[in-house]
Amino acid sequence: MKKQRLLLRTVILILLLGAVGYTIYANFFTEKTRVTVGSEAPDFVLTDLNGKKHRLSDYRGKGVFLNFWGTWCKPCEKEMPYINRQYEVYKNQGVEVIAVNVGEPELSVKKFAERFGLKFPIVIDQQDQVMNAYDIDPLPTTFLIDKDGKVVKIITGTMTESMVQQYMESIKP
Amino acid sequence: MEQVKCECGHVNPHGTVFCESCGKPIVEDSTKKLLDMRYEGSARRSQTYNKTVVDKIWNFFSSVKVGVWLIVITLLASAIGTIYPQEMYIPPNVTPAEYYEEQYGLTGKLYYQLGFHNLYGSWWYMLLIASIGVSLVICSLDRVVPLYRALKNQGVVRHETFLRRQRLFSVSKVDNYDKLFDEVKEKLAKRRYHIREENGNILAEKGRFSRWGPYVNHIGLIIFLIGAMLRFVPGMYVDEVLWIREGETKEIPGTNGKYFLKNEKFTFEVYEKDKEKEVFQEAIDRVGSGMVAKNYQSDVVLYERVGPIVPGEEPKLKKIKEYKIRVNEPLKYDHYALYQVDFKMNEPNKMSFHFVDKKTNEQFGLVTVDLRNPQSTYDLGNGYRVELLSYFPDFYFDENGNPATKSKIPNNPAFVFKMITPDKLEGEVSFVAIRQTIEPLGDNKYKMAFAGLETKNVSGLTVRRDFTLWILGVGGMIFMIGLIQGMYWNHRRIWLKHVNGEVLFAAHTNKNWYGLKNEIKQIIDGTELVMPIDQMEEEKKGARGGDDIGAAK
Numbered sequence: 001m002k003k004q005r006l007l008l009r010t011v012i013l014i015l016l017l018g019a020v021g022y023t024i025y026a027n028f029f030t031e032k033t034r035v036t037v038g039s040e041a042p043d044f045v046l047t048d049l050n051g052k053k054h055r056l057s058d059y060r061g062k063g064v065f066l067n068f069w070g071t072w073c074k075p076c077e078k079e080m081p082y083i084n085r086q087y088e089v090y091k092n093q094g095v096e097v098i099a100v101n102v103g104e105p106e107l108s109v110k111k112f113a114e115r116f117g118l119k120f121p122i123v124i125d126q127q128d129q130v131m132n133a134y135d136i137d138p139l140p141t142t143f144l145i146d147k148d149g150k151v152v153k154i155i156t157g158t159m160t161e162s163m164v165q166q167y168m169e170s171i172k173p
Numbered sequence: 174m175e176q177v178k179c180e181c182g183h184v185n186p187h188g189t190v191f192c193e194s195c196g197k198p199i200v201e202d203s204t205k206k207l208l209d210m211r212y213e214g215s216a217r218r219s220q221t222y223n224k225t226v227v228d229k230i231w232n233f234f235s236s237v238k239v240g241v242w243l244i245v246i247t248l249l250a251s252a253i254g255t256i257y258p259q260e261m262y263i264p265p266n267v268t269p270a271e272y273y274e275e276q277y278g279l280t281g282k283l284y285y286q287l288g289f290h291n292l293y294g295s296w297w298y299m300l301l302i303a304s305i306g307v308s309l310v311i312c313s314l315d316r317v318v319p320l321y322r323a324l325k326n327q328g329v330v331r332h333e334t335f336l337r338r339q340r341l342f343s344v345s346k347v348d349n350y351d352k353l354f355d356e357v358k359e360k361l362a363k364r365r366y367h368i369r370e371e372n373g374n375i376l377a378e379k380g381r382f383s384r385w386g387p388y389v390n391h392i393g394l395i396i397f398l399i400g401a402m403l404r405f406v407p408g409m410y411v412d413e414v415l416w417i418r419e420g421e422t423k424e425i426p427g428t429n430g431k432y433f434l435k436n437e438k439f440t441f442e443v444y445e446k447d448k449e450k451e452v453f454q455e456a457i458d459r460v461g462s463g464m465v466a467k468n469y470q471s472d473v474v475l476y477e478r479v480g481p482i483v484p485g486e487e488p489k490l491k492k493i494k495e496y497k498i499r500v501n502e503p504l505k506y507d508h509y510a511l512y513q514v515d516f517k518m519n520e521p522n523k524m525s526f527h528f529v530d531k532k533t534n535e536q537f538g539l540v541t542v543d544l545r546n547p548q549s550t551y552d553l554g555n556g557y558r559v560e561l562l563s564y565f566p567d568f569y570f571d572e573n574g575n576p577a578t579k580s581k582i583p584n585n586p587a588f589v590f591k592m593i594t595p596d597k598l599e600g601e602v603s604f605v606a607i608r609q610t611i612e613p614l615g616d617n618k619y620k621m622a623f624a625g626l627e628t629k630n631v632s633g634l635t636v637r638r639d640f641t642l643w644i645l646g647v648g649g650m651i652f653m654i655g656l657i658q659g660m661y662w663n664h665r666r667i668w669l670k671h672v673n674g675e676v677l678f679a680a681h682t683n684k685n686w687y688g689l690k691n692e693i694k695q696i697i698d699g700t701e702l703v704m705p706i707d708q709m710e711e712e713k714k715g716a717r718g719g720d721d722i723g724a725a726k
Contacts (some may be wrong), residue, residue, distance in 0.1 A: 006225065006227060006228070009227050009228065009231050010227050012310070012311075012314070013227060013230060013231065016306070016307045016310060016311075017307075019303075019306075019399070019402060020300070020303040020306070020307065022402075022405075023299060023303065023402045023405055024296060024299060024300065024303070026405040026406070027294070027296070027299065027405055028296055042484060043483055043484070044483060044484040044485040044486075045483050045484075045485045045486045046485040055483075070580075070581060071578065071581075072567070072577065072578045072579060072580055072581065102581070103581065104566075104581045105545065105546050105547055105564065105566075105581075106546065107546075107547050107548070107549055107561060107564055108564055108566075108578075108581075110549075111562075111563060111564075123485075125485060127422075127423060127424060127485075128423065128424060128426075129424050129430060129484040129485050129486075129488075130484045130485050132424055132426045132430065132484070133429075133430060133484040
């Protein structure tokens with residue numbers, strides 16, 4: 001009877017702690033974004049400024065540096081030249097950059113790209129569909145996607161050039 | 174674990190205060206005259222058994238004192254959380270880490286660092302709530318099991334001490350006990366008591382189920398907490414915001430790209446002072462200074478996306494239904510609900526300019542700029558052309574004094590135009606904002622004169638899907654049932670014992686002693702029984718009397 005009681009208590013405590021533990025875990029140790037590290041990056045199709053369609057799944061075998069940005073966002077503006085420079089280095093090593101603009105007029109995006117001489121493909125998410133799929137907030141947010149299409153890391157906020165370099169290095173196939 | 178055998182022959186668990194069956198005190202406490210009837214004198218398991226770590230944790234949470242403190246701490250934390258605004262109510266464009274310190278100084282900084290700015294989402298607040306839940310479960314289990322046991326095992330024949338130490342007690346000399354016995358029994362039965370008798374002794378009991386009220390109530394609370402917990406399980410709870418312009422078709426966030434919504438029209442109607450019946454005039458004037466909101470309405474069309482869902486791709490849409498969303502009249506479909514919560518009137522959509530010669534006022538054509546998607550050049554023919562060099566939908570001057578935009582929303586559009594004419598082939602540059610024109614490269618011959626503005630309204634909708642609601646509802650219902658069960662019924666017991674020609678009469682209730690006394694009055698009315706006295710009140714009176722004497726000295 002004594003043993004039975006101890007067993008019963010242990011089981012109940014484990015159940016309770018399990019429930020509490022799960023809640024705390026789900027809240028604080030998992031990203032609240034829809035896309036989490038280790039999961040497959042949601043596929044999308046968007047058209048770049050030159051009219052070329054980019055489908056994420058077509059880049060399997062390459063690392064993808066997926067950056068979400070807006071022209072009004074000062075931190076985005078700051079990291080753009082870094083990404084541009086590192087893109088020049090890593091584009092021949094199997095790392096692709098896709099910069100997703102969050103649905104601004106094409107004119108604004110084009111002028112911005114011209115101003116900074118951006119070489120990598122810039123696509124515009126006109127209908128917020130990709131933004132919703134990736135649950136973007138705040139800007140800038142960058143997803144590092146490896147050659148198998150898995151999200152390796154999610155970076156919110158601005159990056160230094162050495163960070164950009166390291167991140168691109170890390171997803172080199 | 175040793176057990177205690179009472180002289181009546183009943184075997185009680187270790188730690189029992191008085192015998193479950195006959196009520197004879199096992200642990201003699203001579204300092205108190207009355208018996209402590211809480212939990213029927215049963216042994217609360219936690220207090221009698223303390224060995225392994227599991228038991229220690231169990232005992233901690235089993236304490237009502239701990240439970241009450243947990244509630245008090247949670248209450249205090251919640252109160253402190255109202256001192257400064259929560260994170261969701263501070264301006265959206267500020268960094269919380271800096272905002273609280275800037276606004277409220279050191280206390281603001283502490284407030285932020287301790288997580289009070291996002292109280293309901295902070296780990297320690299959640300832990301507190303969770304601990305209350307754990308305490309609830311363990312406290313209840315630890316009490317309901319012994320209580321059930323004690324009430325089930327209670328004997329009809331009680332020990333004399335048990336009766337004498339009840340709060341309501343009397344001794345009566347009775348000549349004809351058999352007659353009295355039948356009379357009392359009949360009266361008790363009339364008052365819906367369950368009567369058990371043994372050797373001429375009576376135990377009459379009613380409303381025992383009221384004792385389970387608190388535990389039913391706790392079960393409700395626990396179900397409620399489980400419901401709240403389930404909100405964190407992906408897919409159980411969706412709460413998103415959708416801003417959608419008139420004429421726009423957008424994906425509904427939170428539906429994983431499955432549903433789209435088109436906003437046909439947003440309407441805001443008011444009751445105006447002079448347009449309503451005369452009786453309402455004063456009220457309209459007083460409440461809304463001449464205008465009171467009547468209706469907020471979004472006329473929408475719901476679409477479902479057919480075929481594979483690839484974000485970014487032009488969706489193939491199938492119309493599902495048209496609906497007029499109004500406040501409290503959400504569009505419901507597939508467990509999703511779209512609520513009207515906000516709006517924005519007259520957001521600029523298209524802006525027109527006349528291409529004008531400043532001196533002669535001659536017009537060379539009209540340029541209409543779509544503020545959501547402006548063109549880079551507008552050809553007016555005859556060699557007149559306008560190039561849009563820069564566009565700032567939400568214009569402001571940044572810290573370096575350069576024109577910039579705050580967002581992508583055309584709240585305050587500004588343009589840098591280059592006007593090319595047959596006589597000025599290299600073009601003239603003009604910066605045009607609302608009520609503001611700057612000619613940065615010297616005086617121009619031509620200008621872009623404002624010709625008109627087309628606006629659209631924007632609906633602010635909330636997207637909800639909540640599979641936890643019914644669980645919360647069931648929990649709340651059970652909570653209420655438990656509350657009612659414990660509040661509106663009393664557990665009353667009356668004992669009658671015949672010893673040596675004397676009749677001992679005792680009564681107990683878990684609440685409402687006044688009611689019980691009245692009931693006893695009616696039961697003993699016309700019998701030889703003496704109305705029991707309230708021994709607790711006697712005790713109090715005695716104590717007060719003693720004080721008086723002391724004071725008189």
